[in-house]
Amino acid sequence: MKSILLVVTNVDMYASGSLKTGLWLSELTHIYHSAREKGLDITIASPKGGHVPIDPESLKSWALDKISRGYYRDPAFMDKLNHSVGLKQAKNDSFDCIYLAGGHATMYDFPDDPNLQDIVRKQYERNKIVAAICHGVGGLLNVKLSNGAYLIKGKSMTGFNWFEETIARRKQEVPFNLEAAIKERGADYKKSIIPMTSNVVIDKNLITGQNPFSSKEMAKVVIRELEKQPIR
Template sequence: MGILKILIIVTNINTYAIGNLETGLWLSELTHLYHEAKEKGYEITIASPNGGNVPIDPESLKRFTLDEVSKQYWNDMSFRALLENSKSLNEVESESFDLVYLAGGHGTMYDFPDNETMQSIIRNQYEAGSMIGAICHGVGGLLNVKLSNGDYLIKDKKITGFNWFEESLAKRKKEVPFNLEAGLIERGSDYRKAFIPMTSNVVVDRNLITGQNPFSSKEMAKVIMRELGKLK
């Protein structure tokens, strides 16, 4: 099959719509997958709706959330340069990938769900048999994706994503533009969540893989690598 190609999609949004709180990409939801893919020698493209700079949620850089893998990449200036110069979705829309992965962070709630280019990429790659992965709030990018037959991609699929109680724990219920858990259920998905909030939970439904929260980042990367290995 040759070298597997991975597209990681991240947010361009750096603040919530109300208030002055900063947001962006949750760093570990990118770094763990990036690290595993790099170790395997896979070809990785980082893209965002508009291209250019990818803001990082400052909460994800705090001492108690910045794990060793994320710290290693955050201290790597060449990796930082990648995040300052992401490709735009328009630039990669016509390419083929073995995996399209939607990294999370609250910023994604604003620029993922209604992005038609992203929907097109996900639909085309999914229907071609490629793997689709999404973690935490990045799962919101799947909400409005319709397949060629008109059904929502996530209809009747086993899926997870950041839940409403976790939003309470994160103290962001008043800031977020919508309830992700409710939206996923409304679309007819078979929504699954961990018994204990803020613990790792990864759900696989054939070539759709979702992770619940930042604490799922490491397991998510391992599961995706395992499933991608079956393609080789």
């Protein structure tokens, strides 16, 4: 049985304290649903473990699709989400794929988490799949490989762009410009021609998705690439 580690946030507010944030639900539910259908061993983990807040914006009618709505109403799923494993514990396990789900909240607790960096580095260097979507991509920014180089340097990848922050009306709230930070690390940043449309970029065992609208495609691509890998 192949396994997947789904990493989510513990943060529920922007630093300003004026707006709530958290996990963008569809960025977890679609990969969770696909992994479940394939019979994968699924672990949901977060930096601190325990409760995982959900961004209220992701629960609005335009964002809450059928799959996400179904899981949001599923007591068993919500219980699992609110009893996430701590990354400190998860880093002792081995996974065939790790997937960093997004939400603006991840910009606060993903980039500098040492356990997450350790998990991602080991995963990537074992040639196992490392996937991240939207703001979850921020969890890759400060990961350094064993040779001291940033993991994303020279890699083709994507993530939520600055113009999309304008559309989301969060430019004044976010702690940094994700698109600029990706480019500063020397990555080859790629974005869709039309903002807020699906875009998934594959660079060997690194898979990234641009925004929430990439959730369905990301799930398909990750599962497809995972099925290509031999069972460990």
